Amino acid sequence: MALVRLIEYPQASPEVRSVYDDIMKTRGVDWINNFWKALANDPKELARIWANVKRVMAPGALDPLVKEMIYVAVSATNGCEYCTHSHTAAARKKGMSDAMLMELLAVVGLANETNRLANGLRVEVDPQFK
Amino acid sequence: MALVRLIEYPQASPEVRSVYDDIMKTRGVDWINNFWKALANDPKELARIWANVKRVMAPGALDPLVKEMIYVAVSATNGCEYCTHSHTAAARKKGMSDAMLMELLAVVGLANETNRLANGLRVEVDPQFK
Amino acid sequence: MALVRLIEYPQASPEVRSVYDDIMKTRGVDWINNFWKALANDPKELARIWANVKRVMAPGALDPLVKEMIYVAVSATNGCEYCTHSHTAAARKKGMSDAMLMELLAVVGLANETNRLANGLRVEVDPQFK
Amino acid sequence: MALVRLIEYPQASPEVRSVYDDIMKTRGVDWINNFWKALANDPKELARIWANVKRVMAPGALDPLVKEMIYVAVSATNGCEYCTHSHTAAARKKGMSDAMLMELLAVVGLANETNRLANGLRVEVDPQFK
């Protein structure tokens, strides 16, 4: 159970509904996931986070599927259950196959391994990399 | 200063040199970076990690640049200085521009932010994501 | 299910009961939460951790509510489910409102974001900060 | 050395200078720290992060010093060198004494300890906390 109540659409203020409407329109879905319903306890915070997600995840120098997979990589590294589920679902919607997910996680696992080898051995950065 | 001595090529055993040779050949470079020189204190461990890196980072369901960028995303999340430098250099060699790096880090930053919002609010996973 | 059995008051040794009694008295509650019941498998460890919590969380240069909110911030950053629940409850008891919780988590989220931007860009510390 | 070049004021575009000016004015300082100079490689990202910092760190339900100390708590937990230096400096400017810093870190240390005890023992959340 979340630490704050979830604000459902019918009970939401016009300010919150307006963000909910934009989320559904932007994503082409007809429901709001719990993350936003929890954030809606602070309508300004809800609007702030949604504006950031919309801006950062928009197409740019990287394509949206790559961005979504990077989101999954970070969420798996941090062990965030909610985010791993929601962003894996989002990445699949954008075209990630099971084979791509398995390969993505293989890289995540390896990076977490060698990060600790480098940190544990306190390897100094080669001047060539700087 | 690393916690173990760095094994330079001239002092390396044939077993270690053989891995060093394969690293240089595979990457098209003529030098060995410190990470491998530290691992070489245990030649079997050096061979094991290199075999894993070669296998996981090879082209597959994901392209090598995307994989390298995922490596950077994990390394930045974990705050591994050595890995951030070495894998950013590798990603640049494979085509990552400054604009792509900035956008990659924007996603990494945002994911780390929303991971904590979801964890801090203890949001339950929506059944639709499962 | 916890990895060790939970030691309930009626089954507890006098040494454990004495710590349980002090926890209930200090906090003004009439029950013991699972964290302590698990630690009680090692009565000396139970006593050690409780003594530390009592000492560190006592009023001092910082007020107890601020300390409790810092505890929540760390727990959310680490993704500790148990600790996020228990310390959010404790902070609420000391006066934290929903608005304060939302604002606290906004800071936690932002700090986690900019921590990774600084780490990912490997920004050097300005001499003015040292 | 940072992974991107630092954009100094004289070389900055009008868009970047406008953010730099607002940072200096808001904080009452006459210099820009390296974090912003690195972000300025992507002017839109610079503007986005600054707008978020300005909004989240403004007085609200929590006072600015408490917010700054929460920032330090998260940065110390994540081991971010840059952020620990810059936000400790900011907290001191807002009134944090050495005694307050020591006490803040005592809470951070303790929370990191008990987070792992709860996670390692896999303690279930008491129904009373939900």
Place this chain on the structure above:
Amino acid sequence: MALVRLIEYPQASPEVRSVYDDIMKTRGVDWINNFWKALANDPKELARIWANVKRVMAPGALDPLVKEMIYVAVSATNGCEYCTHSHTAAARKKGMSDAMLMELLAVVGLANETNRLANGLRVEVDPQFK
């Protein structure tokens, strides 16, 4: 529910069955745990990870119980629920008592605490340690 389906023995390909057989034989058990059933969605990845576990966890300069306890220490630090359960079970099978588990976690907790004190105070490494 896992993000990929679990591959049960009867439905597994000969390549996957061969790894499953080796896991059961090596560990002296007659069932396969979910971790491997999830990895089996990519048979090469399954084989790669199993080969690494078999190699790294084999007796060497450290005894197998010590290695298993180190695995538990890392899993508790990272808050990995699955790994904490599975490796605690494995360590118990190799002889870890409740008293040893409690003491192991006391060290893990303390290390996580002093790691943050050192990071938060930005203590410089003494030349004597280098």
Place this chain on the structure above:
Amino acid sequence: MALVRLIEYPQASPEVRSVYDDIMKTRGVDWINNFWKALANDPKELARIWANVKRVMAPGALDPLVKEMIYVAVSATNGCEYCTHSHTAAARKKGMSDAMLMELLAVVGLANETNRLANGLRVEVDPQFK
């Protein structure tokens, strides 16, 4: 440079000197490392942490070298530079060879890898482990 000044023995109060003396006596050394000199800014905190270290790291159900290696494993996982240096030095003093260090880090690396595979695939804990 540390965020607080380092308290040297000649400038220390009797309360601090008494802890310094006990550290040197207990460890059989004639110098104090920077960690304690930083903590000494709060003499009560210095005494508290030292008492905990002394108690937790004493021989018990686990031998002191195993405990010290667990400390290294946690420090490498968290990327704490100071702690990795100081506890590797301590473990070496208690008998850890280079071969043992390399093997310890191999386990740490592997655990960090499989922790993320389990978290990324959201594998459910097998009932047999509970």
